[in-house]
Amino acid sequence: MNFMDFTLRKGVVGLATGAGAIYLLYKAIKAGISSHSSIPTSSPVCIARLAIERERHGKDSGELRRLLNSLETKQDAYSKGMILHSITRCVYLLEAEEHSIKVLELISTVWDSELHIAGLRLLNGLPLPDFAHPQLRRVMPSLMEILQTDSILAQVQAVRLLSHLAQKNDLLYDILNCQVQSNFLNLFQPTQPGSLLFEVLVFAERLSEGRSSPHYRAVNWQYNEQSLHEALFGDESRLADRLLALVIHPEEEVQIQACKVIVSLQCPQDFGNQPSSCHTTSSCYNEGDAS
Incomplete structure (x- = not known):
């Protein structure tokens, strides 16, 4: 489905809306970075029309229009990239909250x-x-x-x-009750890229902290059998095994973050001041350092 079909089907009025700007910028930036040839004329023309329409309604100072019009002239790859970067910054500043x-x-x-x-x-x-x-x-x-x-x-x-x-109290349950695939814990395999492992471990830590907070524990939540909660924290979850394997991961930030998740699982927030419940902290870090 092309973008015009999408906008027509959704009834988006004009290309001056945030999604239209994002998509056009995405296409333009992709073309500008991946190719040394000139940007297809349709993209800058469409974006220029968007800028003109915005300016007509008094929504910008004209800077965006000038940048967009400059795409019509012949530019080398570096200059084109800088112009596109400036356009993206303008869009950020103009509509920071409509876009989301x-x-x-x-x-x-x-x-x-x-x-x-x-x-x-x-x-x-x-x-x-x-x-x-x-x-x-x-x-x-x-x-x-x-x-x-x-x-x-x-x-x-x-x-x-x-x-x-996951740090928003009113969204935590929706995240934890979201259905996931049966192999979700494969995201915690040591063979995954370190950048992804680190991020999913941060995610797991924040979920663990959130579900252990007094605010969240005040309600008796019910989760579906295929939920993220059951995959990570259910009785049949194998998360602990995955975490132990990651404690000896070659990348230190993955080791440390895996230890943080282990600690968060053993230290509920409302008992966090009791040293006896958190006795594994030092040993976990020592094991990670020893690797």
Whole structure:
């Protein structure tokens, strides 16, 4: 499905909306970085029209328009990349909060790994307002599915966003009750890239801390059998075995983060001041250092 079909089907009025800008920028940046040839004329023309429309409604100073128009002239690869970078910064500044809702809809509707990477990177760089939480709940299954794809870059961006959301009290249950594949713990295999392992371990630590907090434990939550909660913290979970294997991982930051997850599992927040419940802390770090 091409982007125009998508916008028409969703009833997006004009290309001046955030999702349109993101998608066009994503395509333009991709073309500018991956090719030394000139950007297809349709992209800068469409983006210029977007800028003109925005300026007509008094929403920008004209800087974006000038940058976009400069794409019409012949540029070398470096200059073109710098212009595209400046355009992206302008879009960030112009609509920091409208973008989040539209990008969430885009990444959960168009199944394209490069689009997922671009959209998730943007979301990870923007403040997510509270009014976006209902939409976040709706796209949570898509975020979890992206985390379980075979695109490392998309997985890293998805788990970073989920780690951030796991710190929101009103979203924690939605994340933990999200359905995952039966092989979800393969994300914790030592053979995974260190960058991904580190991020999923941070995610696990934040989930563990969140579910151990007095605020969360005040409610008797019910989880489905295929939920993330059961995969990580259920009676049949093999997470502990995976964590022990990662304590001797070649990369130190993975070792340390695996130890942090182990400690968080054994030190509930409301008992964190009792040394006897956290006796494994030093031994875990010693084992990691010894490796």
